[in-house]
Amino acid sequence: MTDHRASSFVGAPDAPSFWDHPVLGVTLRDAGTSFVLLVAAIAAGLVLRLVLHALRDRSRRLSARWALLDALDRPAAWGVYVLGIWAAVSAFDLPEGGPGAEIVFNLDKFVTRTLTAASVALAVWFGVRLVDNLSAIWAVKAEQTESRFDDQLVPLVRKTGKVFLVVVGGVMIFQELGYSVTSMVAGLGIGGAAFALAAKDTVANLFGAIVIFVDRPFQVGDWVEIGSTEGTVEEIGLRVTQIRTFPNSVITIPNAQLTTTPINNWSRMRKRRIKMTVGVTYDASPDQILEGKAAIEDLIRSDDRFDHDFFLVTFHDFGASSLDYFIYCFTRTTDWKEHLEIREAFLLGIMRRFEAIGLSFAFPSQSLYVEKLPEPPGAPRAMGRAVPL
Numbered sequence: 001m002t003d004h005r006a007s008s009f010v011g012a013p014d015a016p017s018f019w020d021h022p023v024l025g026v027t028l029r030d031a032g033t034s035f036v037l038l039v040a041a042i043a044a045g046l047v048l049r050l051v052l053h054a055l056r057d058r059s060r061r062l063s064a065r066w067a068l069l070d071a072l073d074r075p076a077a078w079g080v081y082v083l084g085i086w087a088a089v090s091a092f093d094l095p096e097g098g099p100g101a102e103i104v105f106n107l108d109k110f111v112t113r114t115l116t117a118a119s120v121a122l123a124v125w126f127g128v129r130l131v132d133n134l135s136a137i138w139a140v141k142a143e144q145t146e147s148r149f150d151d152q153l154v155p156l157v158r159k160t161g162k163v164f165l166v167v168v169g170g171v172m173i174f175q176e177l178g179y180s181v182t183s184m185v186a187g188l189g190i191g192g193a194a195f196a197l198a199a200k201d202t203v204a205n206l207f208g209a210i211v212i213f214v215d216r217p218f219q220v221g222d223w224v225e226i227g228s229t230e231g232t233v234e235e236i237g238l239r240v241t242q243i244r245t246f247p248n249s250v251i252t253i254p255n256a257q258l259t260t261t262p263i264n265n266w267s268r269m270r271k272r273r274i275k276m277t278v279g280v281t282y283d284a285s286p287d288q289i290l291e292g293k294a295a296i297e298d299l300i301r302s303d304d305r306f307d308h309d310f311f312l313v314t315f316h317d318f319g320a321s322s323l324d325y326f327i328y329c330f331t332r333t334t335d336w337k338e339h340l341e342i343r344e345a346f347l348l349g350i351m352r353r354f355e356a357i358g359l360s361f362a363f364p365s366q367s368l369y370v371e372k373l374p375e376p377p378g379a380p381r382a383m384g385r386a387v388p389l
Contacts, residue, residue, distance in 0.1 A: 041084015067133035075126040124169030208255030225264040279322025295353035322362030
């Protein structure tokens with residue numbers, strides 16, 4: 001006996017399984033595969049971060065290997081996440097024909113462009129972190145050299161490198177997202193005059209920075225006086241220069257202003273000047289004046305902390321209330337504290353020598369000489385007598 005029920009199913013297509021049943025055009029099998037790939041990517045990213053942390057901690061800090069691993073830390077993990085998202089999206093077997101084909105094509109194109117742009121952004125992120133780390137290594141080595149030119153070059157190179165990476169990366173991201181960079185540049189050309197006017201000060205400051213690095217009127221750490229601003233150069237940037245004043249505030253000066261303002265660089269003194277006037281009283285004799293001059297000259301010659309190539313000690317002037325010496329000499333050191341200590345010892349030496357000679361220091365004073373007191377009108381004659389009657 002023939003089973004008609006069995007023969008009726010011969011050649012009929014199999015019914016779709018539960019996992020292949022479409023929901024909103026997506027099968028549960030594809031959704032599950034996509035979810036598994038996404039979870040695997042997250043787990044792989046976390047494991048990668050742990051591995052990079054372990055390798056970085058075993059590396060010597062501020063070494064090239066440390067700089068690379070530290071810069072690769074988070075961008076690499078996020079790169080794995082982006083790769084996982086791409087794999088998860090690719091797992092969907094979307095229909096290529098039918099009424100929704102155009103939507104599917106546009107969606108796939110958008111996802112591809114977005115993930116590519118995200119990859120470029122991650123590469124830029126890695127480059128910026130690497131520039132920071134390499135600049136930190138360079139800064140440490142620059143501190144160990146005698147020249148301070150590399151100290152001020154480090155922040156400039158760091159900022160320039162980061163700006164370059166961000167600009168190039170931004171252009172590539174716009175291209176990947178479907179924007180025409182050529183059209184954007186042409187659009188900027190329409191308002192080029194306004195843009196040039198707005199960027200005039202920025203360009204002037206940039207050229208000012210170039211002039212500073214070429215002519216080198218000062219370096220980081222120099223004590224400078226620029227107009228009414230006096231302090232220590234703390235940082236030289238592309239746009240401004242920062243000066244730490246002696247009251248410990250920070251003054252920011254545009255670089256363009258530095259090309260037109262006189263700059264007094266006190267740090268480039270080869271020796272430090274002492275210039276003063278010392279006055280003695282008018283009761284000093286000529287011999288005492290000359291002896292005092294010789295004593296001051298001997299104090300300078302006998303002290304190796306003074307520069308002996310050139311100095312002046314002269315009897316300079318008849319002052320209003322003193323006989324004045326003019327003293328002009330230099331200390332070999334330019335350090336302010338040491339210079340003040342030498343000046344103090346010099347002044348005390350003058351006091352001791354003048355005391356031994358018998359010279360007295362003068363101070364502003366006036367003397368009144370009266371030859372004869374006039375007799376008041378109507379006074380009795382007895383007031384004019386030496387001895388009263």
